[in-house]
Amino acid sequence: MPELPEVETTRRGVAPLLAGRTLERIEVRQRQLRWPVPKAVERLLPGHRLQTVERRGKYLLLRFEPADLIIHLGMSGSLRVLKDPPPASKHDHVDFAFDRATLRLRDPRRFGAVLLGAPRAEAHPLLAHLGVEPLGPDFDGDYLFERAAGRRVAVKSFLMDAKVVVGVGNIYASEALFAAGIRPTRAAGQVARVRYRRLADAVKATLRRAIEVGGTTLRDFSDSAGRPGYFAQSLAVYGRAGELCRACGSRLRDARVGQRATVWCPRCQR
């Protein structure tokens, strides 16, 4: 599923191909995504040039002069740039036809979103109160420690709270907590400052490494091949419940934490 690294990979794939191009028309085949695709998208954007493609958390922001196009990939969304788009298949919900290529949104589960930020995405209610960027300068252990003060929610849920820090989904939260030696179920307010420093470093390292690996999907970005299961081979705990810890050999435990599948090593993580 698209996490921050895959969204960033998508951004890096789309930007050089489409920035500066003119959006000629939009075809919405399925308007009912997470929220209905606003008609204003089709009304305001065609005829305008795409200025930049940016990212805020897991939201992609396509900046046009009149307004920003906001795209979220949800769980199963993907974007492709197609020079010569084949006929749309069942889950190809929206096409953005630019002068040289078409940006096509595919999203089988329809948890994704296409929205309009008018005039700018930052003002949109969904983005206005987001937490800090995990790879930005404001995210560090001290920040986490201060935000966690008094919180009794599990540290994993805390780390996945977009009002705290954006873009850390289930996979990376699980992996970063393992790397930092912190048990996911521990109350957020019961984690020491020094351990939050390790956690913040682990989040950054994990995301950066995944973005690097995600770069391999860049190369075949505009062809129609499915994307590879990047990063999967280097996962220490996610999806490995019942298997043995690669660090100490203990059997990995699992439970649901905040409605999310969670795996940890009972020996390495306290």
Add this chain to the structure above:
DNA sequence: AAATTCTCCTGAAGGC
């Protein structure tokens, strides 16, 4: 205010 539960959707996986 904070924490928990519910909700959207479809494909994959498991059970029989």
Add this chain to the structure above:
DNA sequence: TGCCTTCAGGAGAATT
């Protein structure tokens, strides 16, 4: 082989 059930999951909304 096939049908039915369960589950996964991002994250806002609703509820406690």
